[in-house]
Amino acid sequence: MSCAGHSHDHDHDAPTFSLHPYINHNQSYCLNESIPNSGVQILKTHSERMVSNASVTSDPYDPDDTEEVELLLHVAFSEAVNMTSLSVHGRGSLVEIAGGDDDEEIRRTAAPLKCKIFVNRTNLDFETARELKGDVELDLVPPEHMHEVNAIAAENNNAIAAEHYNGRAASNSDDIGILATVDYPVRGTKFKYCDNVTLFFGENYSSVLLEDEVVPTEIIYVGFKGKGTNIERRAVETVYESRGMKKDHKVPDGEYGAKHFM
Numbered sequence: 001m002s003c004a005g006h007s008h009d010h011d012h013d014a015p016t017f018s019l020h021p022y023i024n025h026n027q028s029y030c031l032n033e034s035i036p037n038s039g040v041q042i043l044k045t046h047s048e049r050m051v052s053n054a055s056v057t058s059d060p061y062d063p064d065d066t067e068e069v070e071l072l073l074h075v076a077f078s079e080a081v082n083m084t085s086l087s088v089h090g091r092g093s094l095v096e097i098a099g100g101d102d103d104e105e106i107r108r109t110a111a112p113l114k115c116k117i118f119v120n121r122t123n124l125d126f127e128t129a130r131e132l133k134g135d136v137e138l139d140l141v142p143p144e145h146m147h148e149v150n151a152i153a154a155e156n157n158n159a160i161a162a163e164h165y166n167g168r169a170a171s172n173s174d175d176i177g178i179l180a181t182v183d184y185p186v187r188g189t190k191f192k193y194c195d196n197v198t199l200f201f202g203e204n205y206s207s208v209l210l211e212d213e214v215v216p217t218e219i220i221y222v223g224f225k226g227k228g229t230n231i232e233r234r235a236v237e238t239v240y241e242s243r244g245m246k247k248d249h250k251v252p253d254g255e256y257g258a259k260h261f262m
Helices: 126-131 145-156 159-166 189-193
Strands: 007-009 023-031 071-089 094-098 106-110 112-119 136-139 181-185 194-204 221-228
Touching: 071 112, 071 189, 126 194, 181 221, 189 194, 194 221
Parallel strands: none
Antiparallel strands: 007 181, 023 071, 071 181, 071 194, 071 221, 094 106, 112 136, 112 194
């Protein structure tokens, strides 16, 4: 199985690089979430990344409108960070859950398929996010990706596959990649001094798995890796003159550029 373009995250080495302590949850928000403030709840600690009891789902306000799949997650940091990768994890490519007053009612959600990343941009709306090219644009692998590699290693008792997936040889099949998630590397000078990021999820796996139906997007975890810079970004107040006043710009006699009149 090819794993180009991403790496697998593992419980034993990743917490050192987690940027979760730098996230300013009070200044972070999510647009088009079906439950208020649920988007901020998926910015979990690294150890809680596979806990699925908290998730954000896009609001299916209009079943005939494809915008129901869209989510716009803005994440603010308490200081500028040097970001090296991020992780996005859905509950499943396509999930069916019985619910509602009618036991036969089925609620469907799907994992995100595409993600645009915008660095140090504020006040982005959906229309702008759709039209602009992201600083990084990702094709996300399905959440089952780790389980597929897990099954291959367990079925074949393949130590090479286990080590590739787990970062170490597992002693038994239950130990192979249980807590693995996928890391997507990000590169560019903007990520060296990152005050905030906005993630735009404009498409999910229902577009490729269902013929005539689009269902809401569901995400259970978003995380970041890198390191802090110990630099707090502060607003700089600058006053500009609409027109320079001659009396405020006197040039002493004898200085370069001064004119003398007899």
